[in-house]
Amino acid sequence: MFIETIPEDAATGAVADYYRHQRESWGFLPNYALAFGSRPDVAQAWNQLNLAIRGGMDRRLFELATIAAARALHSTYCTAAHSKFLRDVCDDEATLHRIADDPSGASLSPQDRAVFDFATRVATDASSIQQSDVDAVRARGLSDADIANIVYAVAARSFFTRVLDGLGAQLDVETAHAFAPELLQSMVVGRPVATA
Secondary structure: OOOOOOOHHOOOOHHHHHHHHHHHOOOOOOHHHHOOHHHHHHHHHHHHHHHHHOOOOHHHHHHHEEEEEHHOOHHHHHHHHHHHHHHHHHOHHHHHHHHHHHOOOOOOOOHHHHHHHHHHHHHHHHHHHHHHHHHHHHHOOHHHHHHHHHHHHHHHHHHHHHHHHHHHHOHHHHHOOOOOHHOOOOOOOOOOOOOO
């Protein structure tokens, strides 16, 4: 991390509560939690926003859009974490491997490719999106609510990745070890994995 953070053993009050919740959720204290140690109120607001977006849409659609955005934003942390969720929560290892083999998303099903392309475009240049782009996603069977949810997921991911990368948080070794080395390497799209 580029800033001095509050160590877990020195945390008190709201910071200690936040760290404890993160440890309970992950089984370890993730590196990203330290980036929010000085502002547990921001962490809480982020959690509420993220859960509202994720909870209001299909989980697999959320993970696919989030992975596309994370890759476009060069976030190793979020690419790996959400690839793990795609595999473990959505039970979709096949899509995980298709993205690893071809990070452009070209080998995905037509609907998934439309989602992946659209999320990537929103992440890289939302101002370039035109009605025709939305119509193309709609033509692949997604509703207007689905399309709005993709945009919400990408916009939220932009905030989170910028916090992590701006403060120097690196992917946890615990998450990295959830993947075979060659698969993990396909997810290193920005900062390297932490060494300890």
